[in-house]
Amino acid sequence: MTRFIAYTFACLIGTFAYAQSPKINVNVSQPGAAISNSLHGIFFEEISHGGEGGLYAELIQNRSFEESKVPEGCTLDSGWIIPPRTPHFAAQRVVDWKMPFEAKSDYPAWSLLTSGTAAATITLDLTNPLHTETPRSLRVDITRADSKNKVDVINEGFWGINIEKDETYQLTFYARGTKYKGDITASLVGADGKVLSEQKFNSIGNEWKKFTTTLKATASDNKATFHLSFSKKGTVWLDFVSLFPTKTFKNRPNGMRVDLATYLAELKPAFVRWPGGCFVEGISVESAPNWKRSIGPLEKRSGTYSPWGYWSNDGIGYYEFMQFCEDIGADAMYVFNIGIACEMRSGVYVDDEHVQPIINDVLDAIEYAIGPKESKWGALRAQHGHPEPFPLKYVEVGNEQVGVAYAKRFNRFYKAIKEKYPQLEILAAMGIAHLHQPTVSAIEKMDFADEHAYKAAGWAMTYHDWFDKYQRKDWKLYVGEYACNSGVGSGNMTAALNDATYILGMERNADMITMSSYAPLLENVNDTDWPVNLIRFDNSRSFGRISYYAIKMLNENKATVNLKTLVDVPVVADKPQFTGGLALSTWDTQAEFKDITITSGNNTIYQSGNPDDWKFEGGAWTSANGTIAQTTDGAWPMAFLKQQLPDTYVLKLKAKKTGGYNAFMIPFAIQDEKNYLRAHIGAWVNRIAAFEMVTKGADAIVTQPVRFEKPIELNRWYDIELHVGMTEVVCYMDGKQLMTYTRPKSVFAIGGLDEKTNEVVIKVVNATNEVNPINITLEHAAKVTRAKAITLSATSGDDENSFEHPEQFVPVTEAVKVNTPAFVYPFKPWSITILRIQQEK
Numbered sequence: 001m002t003r004f005i006a007y008t009f010a011c012l013i014g015t016f017a018y019a020q021s022p023k024i025n026v027n028v029s030q031p032g033a034a035i036s037n038s039l040h041g042i043f044f045e046e047i048s049h050g051g052e053g054g055l056y057a058e059l060i061q062n063r064s065f066e067e068s069k070v071p072e073g074c075t076l077d078s079g080w081i082i083p084p085r086t087p088h089f090a091a092q093r094v095v096d097w098k099m100p101f102e103a104k105s106d107y108p109a110w111s112l113l114t115s116g117t118a119a120a121t122i123t124l125d126l127t128n129p130l131h132t133e134t135p136r137s138l139r140v141d142i143t144r145a146d147s148k149n150k151v152d153v154i155n156e157g158f159w160g161i162n163i164e165k166d167e168t169y170q171l172t173f174y175a176r177g178t179k180y181k182g183d184i185t186a187s188l189v190g191a192d193g194k195v196l197s198e199q200k201f202n203s204i205g206n207e208w209k210k211f212t213t214t215l216k217a218t219a220s221d222n223k224a225t226f227h228l229s230f231s232k233k234g235t236v237w238l239d240f241v242s243l244f245p246t247k248t249f250k251n252r253p254n255g256m257r258v259d260l261a262t263y264l265a266e267l268k269p270a271f272v273r274w275p276g277g278c279f280v281e282g283i284s285v286e287s288a289p290n291w292k293r294s295i296g297p298l299e300k301r302s303g304t305y306s307p308w309g310y311w312s313n314d315g316i317g318y319y320e321f322m323q324f325c326e327d328i329g330a331d332a333m334y335v336f337n338i339g340i341a342c343e344m345r346s347g348v349y350v351d352d353e354h355v356q357p358i359i360n361d362v363l364d365a366i367e368y369a370i371g372p373k374e375s376k377w378g379a380l381r382a383q384h385g386h387p388e389p390f391p392l393k394y395v396e397v398g399n400e401q402v403g404v405a406y407a408k409r410f411n412r413f414y415k416a417i418k419e420k421y422p423q424l425e426i427l428a429a430m431g432i433a434h435l436h437q438p439t440v441s442a443i444e445k446m447d448f449a450d451e452h453a454y455k456a457a458g459w460a461m462t463y464h465d466w467f468d469k470y471q472r473k474d475w476k477l478y479v480g481e482y483a484c485n486s487g488v489g490s491g492n493m494t495a496a497l498n499d500a501t502y503i504l505g506m507e508r509n510a511d512m513i514t515m516s517s518y519a520p521l522l523e524n525v526n527d528t529d530w531p532v533n534l535i536r537f538d539n540s541r542s543f544g545r546i547s548y549y550a551i552k553m554l555n556e557n558k559a560t561v562n563l564k565t566l567v568d569v570p571v572v573a574d575k576p577q578f579t580g581g582l583a584l585s586t587w588d589t590q591a592e593f594k595d596i597t598i599t600s601g602n603n604t605i606y607q608s609g610n611p612d613d614w615k616f617e618g619g620a621w622t623s624a625n626g627t628i629a630q631t632t633d634g635a636w637p638m639a640f641l642k643q644q645l646p647d648t649y650v651l652k653l654k655a656k657k658t659g660g661y662n663a664f665m666i667p668f669a670i671q672d673e674k675n676y677l678r679a680h681i682g683a684w685v686n687r688i689a690a691f692e693m694v695t696k697g698a699d700a701i702v703t704q705p706v707r708f709e710k711p712i713e714l715n716r717w718y719d720i721e722l723h724v725g726m727t728e729v730v731c732y733m734d735g736k737q738l739m740t741y742t743r744p745k746s747v748f749a750i751g752g753l754d755e756k757t758n759e760v761v762i763k764v765v766n767a768t769n770e771v772n773p774i775n776i777t778l779e780h781a782a783k784v785t786r787a788k789a790i791t792l793s794a795t796s797g798d799d800e801n802s803f804e805h806p807e808q809f810v811p812v813t814e815a816v817k818v819n820t821p822a823f824v825y826p827f828k829p830w831s832i833t834i835l836r837i838q839q840e841k
Helices: 009-013 051-055 258-266 318-327 356-370 376-383 404-420 437-442 493-508 546-556
Strands: 016-018 023-034 040-043 075-077 080-082 110-114 119-125 137-144 151-155 161-163 168-178 184-189 195-201 209-216 221-230 234-245 271-274 304-306 310-312 331-336 392-397 425-429 448-456 476-486 513-518 522-524 535-537 542-544 561-568 571-573 581-587 589-600 603-607 614-617 621-624 627-630 635-641 649-660 664-672 675-682 688-695 698-701 717-724 728-733 736-742 747-754 759-766 772-779 784-793 812-816 822-827 831-839
Touching: 023 747, 023 759, 040 546, 051 258, 051 310, 051 522, 110 119, 119 151, 137 151, 168 184, 168 195, 184 209, 195 209, 221 234, 258 535, 258 542, 271 318, 271 392, 271 513, 318 331, 318 356, 331 356, 356 376, 356 392, 356 404, 392 404, 404 425, 404 437, 448 493, 476 493, 493 513, 493 546, 493 561, 493 747, 493 759, 493 831, 542 546, 546 784, 546 831, 581 589, 581 627, 581 675, 589 664, 614 621, 627 635, 635 664, 649 664, 664 717, 675 717, 675 728, 675 736, 688 728, 688 736, 759 772, 822 831
Parallel strands: 023 772, 040 271, 040 513, 271 331, 331 392, 392 425, 425 448, 448 476, 476 513, 522 535
Antiparallel strands: 016 571, 023 561, 075 080, 110 151, 119 137, 137 234, 151 221, 161 221, 168 209, 168 234, 184 195, 184 221, 304 310, 535 542, 561 747, 581 635, 581 664, 589 603, 589 627, 589 649, 614 635, 621 627, 649 717, 664 675, 675 688, 688 698, 717 728, 728 736, 747 759, 759 831, 772 822, 784 812, 784 831
16 A cells, blocks of 8 residues: 655645735634634554653653563464454454564563672563562572672663653662562662662562662763662562652652653643554454553553554553543543454454443443542542542544444444433544545444544645535534644654644634544654654653644634635646656556557657667566566566656556556656656555655655546556646546646635634645735724734745754744734745734724
8 A cells, every 4th residue: 555655745836926916815794613622632642652651751661570471362473463363343354464572572671780700590470479460570580699799680761761960760669589688779870880879678578568769860861771789699579660750740640751741731632532543442352451450559550552562551541541631621532442453453353242341341431530439430539539520521432443333333332321421422433534424324323423634745735625525414523633644754844734734624614623633642763653743752852843833823823713714825837837757657566558659739759669768667677569568566666768758748558457466657747766746546456546746765645546446457458648737637547537636725724703802813824935925804804903923934844843953943923013904914935824913892
């Protein structure tokens, strides 16, 4: 399938000239839909170590020594996790999916160091556990040691432990021993071997004992390690070794990392969606998150295996999630597993007759969150320290499931939850893309549909009116995961411009879309599982991408009601938009091409026949008797036409698939071997056609896919035409128009009224490389008294914040001299601008 990484956006928009009088007209007397206070929320998932080694402030990795265990319901074979070999929920057949197991030892993140003549071994032990829920401990057998020749058990943390001078750290660990008469020294050690803080413990008995202390650092080091040192012979068992900075968000003892939690709080999210995402689904039903395992004493939490390839210790459990929502003033959205593992992975599931216990468990979870303290689970919540109900407002039934079978299962959950908790809003999953109509049709009643949208650079601008065309129903739309995440590297100004344009479309359709959340939220740069994420960090630094600040400023400047807005910024191409070379290509497909002609007007520019007209790169190409053939698998072998082409032309050829998975690709507008457009006929394993862009050797779909009624057939000749015009490219197959590509617009705007302040709020995206003066008219406005502009801009589409310059591109607010309802405002290049225009009350 396409990897969704696109052509550089600058090529999309840098060649436009604008008509002389671009206009934005806002009619203050024509209010539209009210804009929801809950439009912007956040979505947290355990991906890219966003929680474990990220938001969750725990500094010790694998603190309970449980992370070498195989996920529940699965087996291990030659380093691969094998889920149950039972049928897939959607495919209804057994699939052969598996994933690598990342644990390389029995005790990940831990190691043994001996000095001098000391000798010892460490092993994982399951005898006499601290708790049955977490049965593994680390056994340290010391055969030789003294005060000068020591044995150290070392934890590396999460790519190093960040220690700051004069800060304090709360240490907890459990130990028991046999024939061990020495002490245990806990220390923080810098990368240069210097001890930053230490504390000795003695009285190591035969039974498990809890040890605690506060360590104060004498110096800073972001690559420190944690050591437990032994100075005598004997055997010691260790379990639950935990190290927390004293300073956490809101000073919670089991709290969040301050900088990351602050980023989230400053977004002022209306809600938090948790715990996923694919994390909710698991790789087997048994390994999916279990809220009951994630509450209560930390030492008893057995952890959850993330489908992204690592263990979460469940430190951010159900209670901590609810508490965090409360701490940042957000409502809670709890997403739960419905007995189906991730459909993009194993897809194994429990049969319908076994769903009732899951429904009961979900009702227990809701009671724990909002039930009275006299109820069974409400009483447990009170016992855990929170007698009052938590701010649970939404529950989502599964994640990214789709289809009639899912809809039938959803109906059962909806009925059971609504009967007991009618005040809750219940959301239905819609797969991994847009609304899935068979699912919608089979659902009897839902409060929200959850649509996900990961798009390439340019998609939001090509389809800026996407939501305008949706049919309104008796439910609302939640865009639960969205991002421009391809064609933008790891995120840049181009992504922010696309994200902002997409948000404008959601806000304009506020009668239907009342909730949204960007995804993924957090990325530890040492373990990137997804190409583009909102906040990037390592163990000591962090920064919000430009998109973070775009979402923040758009959320902080929501109007209360939309106003009718006319955006008239006509585009005139001052030169042809698709100049460049032409090629033939395939992807894991064998194909033949013949009868190739290129015409421009009445002139024939090229006619096939001479193999020397082509330059072949990659693959296995042959040319004989006027037919060019590609005869092997692989990504994107290219046959480049050497001849220079006119600005506009018509390509005609015959193409035949002779083997493989996809079909034909026709690269055009080629700037070089790694930057071009292409018509892809037979993408997604021969299921669709689409125009794609390639930049720096990576590709992305930039038009809405056209699904075939039936796949491209083997050994059949198809007539293909590509009409390359000034601003539009049209592809035909067998005489019928297949798809069209037009350069997207690059200026977008919406208007609204903030009824609390009587300000007209105009939001404008200028995705061009030049200043864009636009005539703005406020029809039927009262007298304008003052205005301000909040602008987020960059010098190019490739710009981005970084660890070295975390706030290089952030919103800037300045006063604007406006005293009339009609004025011209020069919008900066590569900018997102909010104009707040005060009317006389």
